[in-house]
Amino acid sequence: MAELTLVEAINDGFHVELARDPDVMVMGEDVGRAGGVFRATAGLRDRFGPDRCVDTPLAEAGILGSAVGLCMAGWRPVCEMQYDAFSYPCLDQLITHVGRYRWRTGGTMEFPLVVRMPYGGGVRAPELHDDSPEAYYAHTPGVKVAIPSTPGDAKGLLAAAIRDPDPVVILEPKLHYRTMRGEVPDGEHVVPLGQARIAREGNDVTLVAYGAMVPLSEQAADALDGEASVEVLDIRTLKPLDEEALLASAAKTGRVVIVQEAPRTAGYGAELAAILAEKAMLDLQSPVLRVTGYDVPYPYWQIEDAYMPSIERVVDAVRKLLEF
Amino acid sequence: MTEVLPAERDLRRVIGDGETVPDGEVQGLSEADLLELHRWLVLLRTYDERSVVYHRQGRIGTYAIFWNHEAMQAGSVYALERGDWIFPSYRESAIGLLRGMPPSTLLSWWRGHPAGWWNPRDWNVASICVPIATHVPHAAGFAWGSKLRGDPACTIAYFGDGATSEGAFHEGANLAGVMRAPLILFCNNNQWAISTPVEAQTAAETLADKAAGYGIPGIRVDGADVLAVYEATRDAVSRARAGEGPTMIEAVTYRAAPHATADDPSAYIDPERVEEERQRECVGRYEAYLRRLGVLSAEAAEAVRAEAADLMRAGIAEAEAEPPADPALLFSHAYAEPPASFDADLAELRRVLDG
Numbered sequence: 001m002a003e004l005t006l007v008e009a010i011n012d013g014f015h016v017e018l019a020r021d022p023d024v025m026v027m028g029e030d031v032g033r034a035g036g037v038f039r040a041t042a043g044l045r046d047r048f049g050p051d052r053c054v055d056t057p058l059a060e061a062g063i064l065g066s067a068v069g070l071c072m073a074g075w076r077p078v079c080e081m082q083y084d085a086f087s088y089p090c091l092d093q094l095i096t097h098v099g100r101y102r103w104r105t106g107g108t109m110e111f112p113l114v115v116r117m118p119y120g121g122g123v124r125a126p127e128l129h130d131d132s133p134e135a136y137y138a139h140t141p142g143v144k145v146a147i148p149s150t151p152g153d154a155k156g157l158l159a160a161a162i163r164d165p166d167p168v169v170i171l172e173p174k175l176h177y178r179t180m181r182g183e184v185p186d187g188e189h190v191v192p193l194g195q196a197r198i199a200r201e202g203n204d205v206t207l208v209a210y211g212a213m214v215p216l217s218e219q220a221a222d223a224l225d226g227e228a229s230v231e232v233l234d235i236r237t238l239k240p241l242d243e244e245a246l247l248a249s250a251a252k253t254g255r256v257v258i259v260q261e262a263p264r265t266a267g268y269g270a271e272l273a274a275i276l277a278e279k280a281m282l283d284l285q286s287p288v289l290r291v292t293g294y295d296v297p298y299p300y301w302q303i304e305d306a307y308m309p310s311i312e313r314v315v316d317a318v319r320k321l322l323e324f
Numbered sequence: 325m326t327e328v329l330p331a332e333r334d335l336r337r338v339i340g341d342g343e344t345v346p347d348g349e350v351q352g353l354s355e356a357d358l359l360e361l362h363r364w365l366v367l368l369r370t371y372d373e374r375s376v377v378y379h380r381q382g383r384i385g386t387y388a389i390f391w392n393h394e395a396m397q398a399g400s401v402y403a404l405e406r407g408d409w410i411f412p413s414y415r416e417s418a419i420g421l422l423r424g425m426p427p428s429t430l431l432s433w434w435r436g437h438p439a440g441w442w443n444p445r446d447w448n449v450a451s452i453c454v455p456i457a458t459h460v461p462h463a464a465g466f467a468w469g470s471k472l473r474g475d476p477a478c479t480i481a482y483f484g485d486g487a488t489s490e491g492a493f494h495e496g497a498n499l500a501g502v503m504r505a506p507l508i509l510f511c512n513n514n515q516w517a518i519s520t521p522v523e524a525q526t527a528a529e530t531l532a533d534k535a536a537g538y539g540i541p542g543i544r545v546d547g548a549d550v551l552a553v554y555e556a557t558r559d560a561v562s563r564a565r566a567g568e569g570p571t572m573i574e575a576v577t578y579r580a581a582p583h584a585t586a587d588d589p590s591a592y593i594d595p596e597r598v599e600e601e602r603q604r605e606c607v608g609r610y611e612a613y614l615r616r617l618g619v620l621s622a623e624a625a626e627a628v629r630a631e632a633a634d635l636m637r638a639g640i641a642e643a644e645a646e647p648p649a650d651p652a653l654l655f656s657h658a659y660a661e662p663p664a665s666f667d668a669d670l671a672e673l674r675r676v677l678d679g
Contacts (some may be wrong), residue, residue: 051472057502062495065461066468072444073469092492096455097462099658104451106441107657142658165660194663230389 002184007177009151009184010040010116013158014078015059016188018048021076024162027054027063028080037082038118038177064090064115068097071111081117084171085128090115091136098144098167114161118174118192119147120212121304128162130298132262134210137169138238138271142310144168144193144236149214151182153236156191164193173212180215191238196245202231205255205318208246208272213259213309220259220314228322238268246272254285255321259309264292286324289317331532331542338551339613347613355619357402361550362614363628364398364422365607370632371418371427375434378640379585384434388414391581392548394607396512399470399553400480400573403561407472411450411463411481414606415512417496417525419482423447427639432646438653439646448477448606457487460496460509467570478506478564480557486517488534489525497572501538502650506564509535509556512547514579519592535572548606549577551613651677 004012018024026041032055035042044053056063060081067077081087094115101111103273121130138145144166148154154172161168199214200221205228207217221230233249235242250256256276260269273288293307299307340347355359372391378384390397393415401410401422412419417432425447433440433452442583444450450466453459463481487493488511500507511531515522530535535542541563545556553575560571580601582589589598614620653675655666 043547057495057498059495059498060463062464062499063491065458065492065496067464068466069465069467070469072450072462073466073473073475075469075472089491092455093458093461096458101451101658103657104441105443106438107660108441108443110660111443144659179594231593243665 002186003181004151004184005150005178006148006154006172006180007038007040009155009182010158010172011042012184013155013189014041014044014046017159017162018052019042020188023074024076024078024080025052025054025070027056027067028120029056029058029082030317031055031080033100038167038174040133041080052240058099060087060089061092064093064098067113068093068101068111071113072109076112076162078114078116080102083129084117084119084131084133087117087133089116094137094143099140102166103142103173109282110165111167112165113167114170115159115167115172116158116172118177119174120175121298122175122212122308124301124304127298127300130304132260133263134171134238135266135268138268143241145171146236147171147173147211147238148194148236149173149199149211149234151180152184152189153191153197154304155184156189157193157236159188159190160193163190168193168258172213175212176215191236194240194242196242196250197234198245199232199234200230202229202253204228204230204253205257205321206231206233206249206253207257207259207314207318208233208235208249209259210238211261213261216309217259217314220311220318223311223315224318228318230318243275244277245265250276250280251283254283254289255283257314257317257321258288258290259314260290260292261309263294264290265295267292286321289321331530331535331574332544333530334558336545336552336618337549338555339549339609342612342616343496345506346615350551353551353554356485358614358617358619359556359624361398361402362610362625363621364402365394365550365610365626367632367635368394368397368418368555369607370430370484370629370636371421371430373600374633374636374640375431376585378431380409383640384431384646385436386586387434389419389581390415390418392577392601392605393512393514395550395610396510396547396553396575397482397659399540399550400508400510400557402407402554403557404478407448407477409448409450409463409477409479411453411459411466411467411479413453413456413459413483413487415484417452417555420447420449423449425449426642427636428642431643435643437643437646438649439643456569457483457496459483460487460493461499464496464500464505464507465504467500468503471503471506476565478508478561480508480510482510482512484512485513485515485522485531486520486525487511487600488531497538497540497570500570501540504567504569507570507629508560508564508568511572511574512574513574514547514582515576516579516593518587518642530574532572532574532637538570540570540572542572542574544574544576547577548604550606550610561622566637577606
């Protein structure tokens with residue numbers, strides 16, 4: 001067990017998985033010589049060679065499209081999209097092919113590729129370095145989506161994604177790449193896809209979150225200490241969702257606030273709320289609330305704190321439910 | 325460094341016109357090869373013409389016609405080994421026939437029936453790509469990935485003139501050039517992207533000129549001359565196997581038929597020009613060449629046509645004999661391990677369907 005930052009844990013995970021399976025290769029912009037703009041792939045090119053940690057041309061659709069072909073040739077490519085919003089060109093390939101090709105071959109061919117990217121705001125960055133695009137990915141059939149919130153999960157979910165026979169998209173909270181440290185198991189460490197985690201136990205209200213909104217929700221729970229016993233459910237995998245864990249927590253507390261950094265409309269939180277409406281109505285003692293980003297472009301960073309869900313906004317939502 | 329500029333201006337030709345333009349020949353092709361190529365052309369032509377009829381009879385759905393594209397497909401595939409991989413667009417939907425794929429599979433595909441699924445590894449033919457040019461990066465990745473594995477296979481990707489305007493074409497071609505991937509970029513320039521003429525796609529003088537931007541050679545060939553297509557592809561295959569990287573082939577022809585069964589080209593194409601092109605269509609040109617050589621008799625040609633027609637009759641019968649697809653297939657094959665929600669969805673669907 002080592003104490004690592006979140007991005008160090010990802011790097012550790014890569015070293016373990018590339019050593020474990022010679023079919024795994026890493027590709028993307030600046031992942032080789034530079035080791036990635038956040039150093040997530042540092043040391044891989046030196047250790048495994050330039051054919052297994054490949055600096056590609058600057059072309060996100062080409063990266064993901066060629067990864068489809070690499071899968072057909074027997075590789076397990078892990079594609080880095082340099083930033084959340086730079087991944088949009090690759091949506092063409094993701095939607096038209098990545099999520100469909102296995103189905104198109106009647107299940108005879110596997111596409112064990114991974115797309116990973118830093119996501120989210122709060123880092124005082126220029127425009128289009130701050131997006132939370134998880135809904136686009138989760139909406140695409142044939143694709144799984146995971147978002148870690150701790151260094152240990154960042155390593156473990158990456159390993160699960162690499163070993164999974166289907167395409168998996170991982171969004172990593174860049175806000176916590178270097179600000180969060182945590183215990184990370186040495187060597188092989190797999191966190192299975194589709195299993196949520198109770199980040200904190202509580203009885204009065206559940207905060208449902210993923211990625212960077214998990215530590216924020218935990219801070220909100222701290223702020224409510226003495227006022228309410230708050231459970232924080234880190235769903236970890238958006239698709240497939242651990243519905244059982246969601247419904248169990250809702251049944252236990254009867255009150256749910258969903259915390260999502262992305263814009264509100266048709267965001268992933270709406271899916272969670274719909275599931276609760278369909279399957280937990282008799283367990284709920286109050287409406288399901290969402291604390292989200294707003295339906296606006298991610299703002300200039302001078303005012304980004306007003307856009308991001310804050311401890312205060314989460315606490316406020318919890319109080320509304322307690323008073324309902 | 326290979327010379328990549330300029331792309332050839334003149335189209336490579338082998339077959340003459342029987343009058344002023346003399347016939348050439350391709351070294352290394354035996355009489356048996358020439359006849360096999362003829363069989364392939366007739367197979368594709370018969371498949372295409374019958375498919376249009378089947379569509380009119382309501383036996384298959386919308387169908388993308390490839391009439392007068394047969395020489396490009398047969399000539400290029402004939403230059404490949406069985407271990408080489410083909411990435412077709414919908415215009416090459418029947419190219420698997422040249423690898424022995426049964427017509428029923430392809431007809432099922434156009435019937436929207438899951439019997440039209442195939443395992444690409446069975447034929448070394450990737451799935452039919454519908455969105456324009458998006459398979460070019462797949463082919464580039466596959467060629468690069470095979471090279472990394474030390475596999476001697478090369479890969480060919482087919483796309484049309486309109487596809488060269490797409491970002492995916494550029495990204496795939498560029499990556500293949502950088503990786504020196506053993507890839508043949510085969511552009512069937514039939515001069516129309518549905519109703520848009522090639523002059524409206526690009527200000528470049530030729531599509532093959534684009535190759536220079538990727539540091540690879542561009543070759544131009546008469547797309548209705550099956551032997552010229554064969555020879556140009558054979559050269560590109562040699563380059564690929566020698567580790568010299570990709571080649572772009574621009575095969576120029578003319579779309580003398582609608583884009584697809586749903587298209588009415590009278591709104592945008594000059595019918596006289598179409599008629600002119602139909603007079604010099606690729607199968608007839610090759611048959612005339614073979615007759616001038618004294619290789620093909622009228623009886624032999626008729627026998628080849630009859631064999632292809634029989635194959636198609638059997639194919640459509642087989643496709644139509646497929647039992648209706650089970651709705652449970654909705655939930656099959658999207659994931660290796662389907663999520664639990666699929667079981668519930670299927671149970672609910674069955675309950676409603678079964679009343």
